[in-house]
Amino acid sequence: MHDDRPLTRLLRAAAVMAVLAWSLVPILLVVTSSFKEPRQIFEVPFRMFFIPTAENFTTLARLNPEFFSSLRNSIIVTLFTVLLTLCASFAAGYVYARTKETAYKVSAVFMLVVRMLPPIVVTVPLFPVVNWLALNDSHLILILLYAAFYVSLGSWMMRSFVAQIPIELEEAAALDGASLWQILRLVILPLAAQGLVALTLFVVVFAWNEYVFAMIFTTSNARTAPVVIGEMLSTAEGVQWGAVFAAATIQLVPVVLIVLALQRFLIAGLTAGAVKS
Amino acid sequence: MIAQIARRIDIRPLRRDASARDRQHRPQTRHGFYILLLLPAMLLLVGLLATPAVYIVWLSFQKSTLGQDPAFVGLANYAALVTDGAFWRAAWNTFAVVNVIVYGELAFGLAVAVLLRRVETGRKLIIAAIIAPYAITESSGIVMWRFMMEPDVGVASRLLDGLGLVLPWDSEPWAGLALACIIAIWHHMPFTFLILYAALLSVPKETQEAAAIDGATAWQRFWKVEVPIIMPAILVAILFRYIFAIRLFGEVWLLTRGGPARLTEVLAIYLYRETFQFRNFGLASASGVCMLLLSLLIALPYLYRMAKEVRRDA
Numbered sequence: 001m002h003d004d005r006p007l008t009r010l011l012r013a014a015a016v017m018a019v020l021a022w023s024l025v026p027i028l029l030v031v032t033s034s035f036k037e038p039r040q041i042f043e044v045p046f047r048m049f050f051i052p053t054a055e056n057f058t059t060l061a062r063l064n065p066e067f068f069s070s071l072r073n074s075i076i077v078t079l080f081t082v083l084l085t086l087c088a089s090f091a092a093g094y095v096y097a098r099t100k101e102t103a104y105k106v107s108a109v110f111m112l113v114v115r116m117l118p119p120i121v122v123t124v125p126l127f128p129v130v131n132w133l134a135l136n137d138s139h140l141i142l143i144l145l146y147a148a149f150y151v152s153l154g155s156w157m158m159r160s161f162v163a164q165i166p167i168e169l170e171e172a173a174a175l176d177g178a179s180l181w182q183i184l185r186l187v188i189l190p191l192a193a194q195g196l197v198a199l200t201l202f203v204v205v206f207a208w209n210e211y212v213f214a215m216i217f218t219t220s221n222a223r224t225a226p227v228v229i230g231e232m233l234s235t236a237e238g239v240q241w242g243a244v245f246a247a248a249t250i251q252l253v254p255v256v257l258i259v260l261a262l263q264r265f266l267i268a269g270l271t272a273g274a275v276k277s
Numbered sequence: 278m279i280a281q282i283a284r285r286i287d288i289r290p291l292r293r294d295a296s297a298r299d300r301q302h303r304p305q306t307r308h309g310f311y312i313l314l315l316l317p318a319m320l321l322l323v324g325l326l327a328t329p330a331v332y333i334v335w336l337s338f339q340k341s342t343l344g345q346d347p348a349f350v351g352l353a354n355y356a357a358l359v360t361d362g363a364f365w366r367a368a369w370n371t372f373a374v375v376n377v378i379v380y381g382e383l384a385f386g387l388a389v390a391v392l393l394r395r396v397e398t399g400r401k402l403i404i405a406a407i408i409a410p411y412a413i414t415e416s417s418g419i420v421m422w423r424f425m426m427e428p429d430v431g432v433a434s435r436l437l438d439g440l441g442l443v444l445p446w447d448s449e450p451w452a453g454l455a456l457a458c459i460i461a462i463w464h465h466m467p468f469t470f471l472i473l474y475a476a477l478l479s480v481p482k483e484t485q486e487a488a489a490i491d492g493a494t495a496w497q498r499f500w501k502v503e504v505p506i507i508m509p510a511i512l513v514a515i516l517f518r519y520i521f522a523i524r525l526f527g528e529v530w531l532l533t534r535g536g537p538a539r540l541t542e543v544l545a546i547y548l549y550r551e552t553f554q555f556r557n558f559g560l561a562s563a564s565g566v567c568m569l570l571l572s573l574l575i576a577l578p579y580l581y582r583m584a585k586e587v588r589r590d591a
Binding site for chain 2: 012015016019020022023024026027029030033042044046084087088089091092094095098099104105107108109110111112113114116117118119120121122123124125126127144145147148149151152155180184205208209210211212216225226227229230233234239241244245248251252255256258259260263266267
């Protein structure tokens with residue numbers, strides 16, 4: 001089947017290199033430039049080799065100390081969004097996997113309908129209510145909104161993972177006198193672990209990177225890292241590229257590594273959530 | 278199926294051991310338990326998304342300004358919307374940008390998927406590299422692309438200038454939107470790629486071999502045999518990307534702020550500025566309803582299919 005003429009192989013290798021460059025060059029450029037001296041950043045010709053320096057990171061700490069508190073906010077929001085989304089989705093997904101009654105099916109489809117709503121649209125009516133509840137600029141409002149947006153995908157993912165667990169296991173546990181809670185916790189939860197990891201990955205990427213809600217619903221206390229990076233790009237005094245690169249590098253490296261380490265779960269989750277054949 | 282048969286065979290005799298009382302109570306406690314389990318998810322969805330979505334429809338028929346009671350104005354907000362030039366500009370921009378993004382991504386993602394199927398060495402690492410942009414936030418993505426495209430000094434803008442392809446994204450509306458499209462494609466291509474790649478891998482080898490024996494060229498085999506087989510996956514990718522691309526906000530906002538002179542606004546930016554800058558809740562909610570209906574309309578085939586599937590799945 002494989003066409004192994006040298007020219008074909010060469011063209012194929014060139015195409016792969018082009019795709020790799022397209023995906024990676026923007027990322028590598030920012031990460032490596034964050035270790036350059038500021039005057040080297042726009043140097044012509046482009047400087048491939050240089051002595052790494054932490055200068056941009058100290059500049060970042062001096063000019064934008066709020067970036068580090070925003071990083072802490074991102075960590076808090078991501079952590080609790082994951083917890084809430086996992087609990088709510090696991091519970092709902094279990095129900096959808098184990099019930100046949102119409103009411104449950106209607107609610108499962110309702111979840112999908114809600115998932116189609118554009119996020120920006122709900123901010124209009126939510127904003128005054130959030131203000132009135134004094135939830136503006138709090139971690140809580142971001143956690144609740146992020147969980148609400150991912151709980152439908154999560155429930156459907158968990159539904160397909162739980163459905164693969166034989167019901168006989170539950171029946172055996174019930175005969176042994178296990179309560180419904182115990183069955184859920186001790187039988188289903190460990191067996192659905194793979195699904196939970198897949199869902200965690202999706203939620204981490206979403207909550208860690210989300211921009212629109214964070215920009216609208218936070219002002220200072222709960223501002224997350226992506227919003228602060230956005231602000232650093234739109235200063236009137238001109239962009240401090242070195243500091244921006246340092247911030248972007250700190251923000252993106254952990255989550256890129258997580259995604260690369262867990263990429264097989266990404267594929268499993270995508271096929272469970274989106275393409276159900 | 279097999280699980281159901283196995284249950285009928287194995288468990289029935291054992292079940293007789295359970296007391297009659299237990300059996301009577303079970304269905305009810307089960308439903309109570311299930312409803313309890315559904316409660317957190319439903320509260321989140323209804324409280325934070327569904328209710329606001331319904332409320333904005335009501336809001337779009339009201340005249341509402343800060344500190345005043347709303348008053349019913351019928352279709353006045355919609356009438357104002359259709360006479361607002363900025364809205365039509367945003368709608369047209371969204372239409373153009375979304376189509377470029379969706380089909381650009383589809384063509385690119387499909388090409389990469391086909392290419393990768395032929396690659397044997399280091400395939401896992403290559404896939405990892407292709408997925409990487411998925412993990413990056415819009416604002417960091419903009420940092421990268423603005424740096425590369427910085428007029429006169431950026432690596433990519435110098436390269437393009439050298440080729441005679443000038444993309445003056447900071448002054449020309451079309452160029453600003455074009456760069457936003459490029460960044461959005463860079464950002465979301467991993468999603469399209471993964472769906473199409475998974476679909477291509479599931480095409481049975483035999484169908485290809487059969488076509489090859491019949492004398493079909495590689496090109497014919499791809500378009501006449503494989504593309505029809507992976508069509509469902511292609512449609513899912515297109516539909517999902519349409520729904521998500523309509524939400525496009527960060528890429529344009531961080532690049533041009535919708536300027537110059539509101540010429541690069543897309544619907545999400547129009548909605549944002551009418552709400553949070555101009556405090557024009559009438560126009561904002563009317564345009565919000567338009568976005569809502571558009572999204573649901575596009576999602577309809579998918580929702581319909583899923584509903585049918587859930588119903589059948591008894």
